[in-house]
Amino acid sequence: MPLLQHLCQLLYDSHIGTMIRESDYAFSVIESVHVLAVTLLVGTIAILDLRMLGLVLRSISITRIARSVFPLTWSGFVVMFLSGFLLFWAEAAKNYTNPAFRIKLILLALVGLNPLIFHTTVYRRVHEWEVLAISPWRARIAAIASLTLWSGVIIAGRAIAYF
Structure with a gap:
């Protein structure tokens, strides 16, 4: 076995995995908290x-919005x-072979790289374009990539239950 x-x-x-999985309420409460946290995270990024x-x-500068939502x-x-992580812990053995879970992990890695690249390149010169109504093309590409990747993460996350 790998x-x-x-x-x-x-x-x-494990005891914790079994407890979460077999509890009448634990998994559904954790899942609800997870969905609300994803909503907060993706909503502010959006x-x-x-x-x-x-x-x-x-009419509001990029940096002002960023400082407010970060x-x-x-x-x-x-x-x-x-x-x-708690949801994964409860279903780790099933998720190991779940294609939707694997796709979600790949998309999460990509969605993490997107702001890393954005903040080390385009955002370094934000003072030059932050008040423009429409950002430079590289910032718009990063925004489109972010919205697309987060949508994919949400769709793949939802699909985990069906595979």
């Missing part, structure tokens, strides 16, 4: 992405990560 599959089986068979596309809040974005991320 090491990763063995680790997934250990998580699945505000910034839609602003960079020039579709909303055109604390909420990070809060959503932390809760999403922790609740997602």
Whole structure:
């Protein structure tokens, strides 16, 4: 048995994994918290992405919006990560072979690379374009990639239950 599959089986068979999975309420409560955290995270990211596309809040600078939403974005991320890990823990052995889960992980890696690339390139010169109604093409590409990848993460996450 491959090491990763063995680790997934250990998580699945653990007391915590079994407790979450077999509880009348634990899994559904954790899943609800996860969905709300994803909503907070993606919602705040979408505000910034839609602003960079020039579709909303055109009169407000990019950096002002970013400063306003980033604390909420990070809060959503932390809760999403922790609740997602607990959901994975409860179903690790099943998720190991689930194609929707694997696609979600790939999309999460890509959605993590997108802001890393954006903030180390285009955003470094934000002071030059932050008040423009429509951002430069590279910022718009990053915004479109972000919205597309997050949509994919949500769709793949939802599909996990059906595979």
